[in-house]
Amino acid sequence: MTLEEKIGQMIIAGFPSKEYDEHLDEIIKNKIGNIILFTRNVGSKKALAELNDKIQKSMLESTGIPAFITIDQEGGMVTRVYEGAAVLPGNMAFGAAGESKAVLEEGKIIGEELRALGVNFDIAPVLDVNNNSKNPVIGVRSYGDNPEKVAEFGVNMIKGLQSMGVIATAKHFPGHGDTAVDSHLALPLVPHTMERLEKIELYPFKKAIENNVEAIMSAHVLFPSIESEKLPGTLSYRVLTGLLRNRLGFKGLIVTDCMEMNAIAEYYGTVNAAVMAVKAGADLICVSHHLDLQLGSLNAIKEVVLMGEIPESRIDESVHRILAVKEKYNLFNRPYSDMDKVETLVGCKEHLSFAKAISEKSITAVKDERNLLPVKYKNIMIISTEAVILTGADDDIKKKASFSEAVKENLGGEAYTISLNPRMEEINCLKEKAKDKELIIIGTYNASLNKGQAELVNEIFKVNSNVIVTALRNPYDINMFNNVSTYICAYEYTKLSVDSVIKVLSGEIKAQGALPVEL
Missing domain, CATH: 3.20.20.300 (Glycoside hydrolase, family 3, N-terminal domain)
Structure with a gap:
C-alpha cells in the first residue's frame, strides 16, 4: 500500500x-x-x-x-x-x-x-x-x-x-x-x-x-x-x-x-x-x-x-x-x-414488539403520593415542550413527538406546547389557566438544566397541587421540584416512550421500571 x-x-x-x-x-x-x-x-x-x-x-x-x-x-x-x-x-x-x-x-x-x-x-x-x-x-x-x-x-x-x-x-x-x-x-x-x-x-x-x-x-x-x-x-x-x-x-x-x-x-x-x-x-x-x-x-x-x-x-x-x-x-x-x-427483517414486527415491551417495562413511577395514577379526571391540562436537540450527539430528532398533544388525543383535556426555557410571561399565563383544572400533567425535558421549566412546575403547584410530572429525558428533574406528589420517568422523548407513558397514565399498564440512578 x-x-x-x-x-x-x-x-x-x-x-x-x-x-x-x-x-x-x-x-x-x-x-x-x-x-x-x-x-x-x-x-x-x-x-x-x-x-x-x-x-x-x-x-x-x-x-x-x-x-x-x-x-x-x-x-x-x-x-x-x-x-x-x-x-x-x-x-x-x-x-x-x-x-x-x-x-x-x-x-x-x-x-x-x-x-x-x-x-x-x-x-x-x-x-x-x-x-x-x-x-x-x-x-x-x-x-x-x-x-x-x-x-x-x-x-x-x-x-x-x-x-x-x-x-x-x-x-x-x-x-x-x-x-x-x-x-x-x-x-x-x-x-x-x-x-x-x-x-x-x-x-x-x-x-x-x-x-x-x-x-x-x-x-x-x-x-x-x-x-x-x-x-x-x-x-x-x-x-x-x-x-x-x-x-x-x-x-x-x-x-x-x-x-x-x-x-x-x-x-x-x-x-x-x-x-x-x-x-x-x-x-x-x-x-x-x-x-x-x-x-x-x-x-x-x-x-x-x-x-x-x-x-x-x-x-x-x-x-x-x-x-x-x-x-x-x-x-x-x-x-x-x-x-x-x-x-x-429491518423494522419487522418481532423487532418492533420487542422494543415496545422494553419501553413499557422501563416507565418508572418514582412516587404517587396523592394516588393521581391512573388518571381519573376529565377536566385536565397537559403542558410540554417539543423534543428538540439538546446535545451535539442528538444530531437530528426525527418525528418530533408532542407529549401534550398525544396525551390530549388519548385522555382529552387541553394541550399546551411551551418553549424549552419558558419566560415568566408564558408561565403566568399557564398558571392562570391551571387554577380551575382537576389535574395538570406536565412533561419536562431536562428541567434540571432548563430552569424555566422548573419554574413553571413550581408556579403551577402554588395554585393547583394535583400535578403529575413526567420527565421525558434525564430523571434528575425532580430535584428542581420536590413538592410534586406524582413523578414519572420515561428516559427519552420518542413516540415509543410517549405511547408507553400514556398507557401508564390511562391505567392500561402499571409502571414497572426502577430508577437506574440515585436522585
Missing part, C-alpha cells in the same frame, strides 16, 4: 447528503478509507442500503479495501436510522427495565438490521457511568450510575452486536459520565484520583476489554490524574497508549470522537489534533463534516511521517489492526447490504 492509502485507512469521514455526492467522491479519490453516517445521510431503508453499496463499490475500485461504514445507533435519543427500522429504547430505559439479558437481544436486533443495511460498525454502546446529575451530554445515554450494572449491560450489547457481524465501540474512554460540560461545545475536566477512576469510570471499559470489544472511542476530556499536561484523553499518549493499550491490555481499535467537536477544534485545531491523536496512539481519526479538514488531516499526518516525526512503522501498526478487523468481520467477502433482509 502507498503511504496515502495507509493513512487513508486511519480516517473516518462524513459527508452532507443522502446521495453519493461530490464530497463523498473526493473522500474516496483521496484514499480516505472509512465513512461515518448521520441522520442527514439516511433516507428510506432501501435508499440507505443502496448508498452503502455505492460507497463500498467505489472504495473497492479505489483501493481494493472495503470501508468501515460507521454510525451512532445507540437507541433512544441517539438513533440515526429511524424510518422503516426498529427504533429501540435507549440505555437508561433498558437500565430502568432491569433487563440485562434483553440488552443482548437488543444488540442482536440492531446488529442484524445494520448489517443488512450495509453498516458494519456501530459507535455504541456508551459505557460512561452517569454519576453527575448536571451532565448535559451523557445522561440517559448511560445505563445508570452503578459501574457494575453499566458493565454488565454494556458487555451484553457488545456481544449482541458483534455476534451479528457488526463491530461494537465502547465509549467514551476513560469516562465522560462525571462532567458538567458537553465536549461538543467546550473542554470538560474530570478531577478524580486514579483510585476513584479505577473503581468507577474505568470499570466498564475493563469488562468490555475482557469480553473482546473490537473498538474503544476516546473522550475529549481532561484527566489530570492520568495526564499532567493540558491534553484531553484523545490527544494523550498517557491515556491512549500508557493506560488503554499497555496497562489495560487493549489490542483492538482506538477510535477518536469527532475531531471537529469544540473541545478539540477550538483548543488544538482539528488538523493539528489529528496528528497529535496518531502520536498518542489512536488508530482511527474521525472527522465528521468538512472536506477541507478531512483532506487537511490526511495531508498533515503524511507530512509528519515524511519528516520522520512519526515513524511509518507507527502507521503500519494501526493499519495492520484495521485490516485484521476488516478481514475478521468478513468485509472483503461480504461488504454489501442484503436487500432481501432489508425488505423482510
Whole structure:
C-alpha cells in the first residue's frame, strides 16, 4: 500500500447528503478509507442500503479495501436510522427495565438490521457511568450510575452486536459520565484520583476489554490524574497508549470522537489534533463534516511521517489492526447490504414488539403520593415542550413527538406546547389557566438544566397541587421540584416512550421500571 492509502485507512469521514455526492467522491479519490453516517445521510431503508453499496463499490475500485461504514445507533435519543427500522429504547430505559439479558437481544436486533443495511460498525454502546446529575451530554445515554450494572449491560450489547457481524465501540474512554460540560461545545475536566477512576469510570471499559470489544472511542476530556499536561484523553499518549493499550491490555481499535467537536477544534485545531491523536496512539481519526479538514488531516499526518516525526512503522501498526478487523468481520467477502433482509427483517414486527415491551417495562413511577395514577379526571391540562436537540450527539430528532398533544388525543383535556426555557410571561399565563383544572400533567425535558421549566412546575403547584410530572429525558428533574406528589420517568422523548407513558397514565399498564440512578 502507498503511504496515502495507509493513512487513508486511519480516517473516518462524513459527508452532507443522502446521495453519493461530490464530497463523498473526493473522500474516496483521496484514499480516505472509512465513512461515518448521520441522520442527514439516511433516507428510506432501501435508499440507505443502496448508498452503502455505492460507497463500498467505489472504495473497492479505489483501493481494493472495503470501508468501515460507521454510525451512532445507540437507541433512544441517539438513533440515526429511524424510518422503516426498529427504533429501540435507549440505555437508561433498558437500565430502568432491569433487563440485562434483553440488552443482548437488543444488540442482536440492531446488529442484524445494520448489517443488512450495509453498516458494519456501530459507535455504541456508551459505557460512561452517569454519576453527575448536571451532565448535559451523557445522561440517559448511560445505563445508570452503578459501574457494575453499566458493565454488565454494556458487555451484553457488545456481544449482541458483534455476534451479528457488526463491530461494537465502547465509549467514551476513560469516562465522560462525571462532567458538567458537553465536549461538543467546550473542554470538560474530570478531577478524580486514579483510585476513584479505577473503581468507577474505568470499570466498564475493563469488562468490555475482557469480553473482546473490537473498538474503544476516546473522550475529549481532561484527566489530570492520568495526564499532567493540558491534553484531553484523545490527544494523550498517557491515556491512549500508557493506560488503554499497555496497562489495560487493549489490542483492538482506538477510535477518536469527532475531531471537529469544540473541545478539540477550538483548543488544538482539528488538523493539528489529528496528528497529535496518531502520536498518542489512536488508530482511527474521525472527522465528521468538512472536506477541507478531512483532506487537511490526511495531508498533515503524511507530512509528519515524511519528516520522520512519526515513524511509518507507527502507521503500519494501526493499519495492520484495521485490516485484521476488516478481514475478521468478513468485509472483503461480504461488504454489501442484503436487500432481501432489508425488505423482510429491518423494522419487522418481532423487532418492533420487542422494543415496545422494553419501553413499557422501563416507565418508572418514582412516587404517587396523592394516588393521581391512573388518571381519573376529565377536566385536565397537559403542558410540554417539543423534543428538540439538546446535545451535539442528538444530531437530528426525527418525528418530533408532542407529549401534550398525544396525551390530549388519548385522555382529552387541553394541550399546551411551551418553549424549552419558558419566560415568566408564558408561565403566568399557564398558571392562570391551571387554577380551575382537576389535574395538570406536565412533561419536562431536562428541567434540571432548563430552569424555566422548573419554574413553571413550581408556579403551577402554588395554585393547583394535583400535578403529575413526567420527565421525558434525564430523571434528575425532580430535584428542581420536590413538592410534586406524582413523578414519572420515561428516559427519552420518542413516540415509543410517549405511547408507553400514556398507557401508564390511562391505567392500561402499571409502571414497572426502577430508577437506574440515585436522585
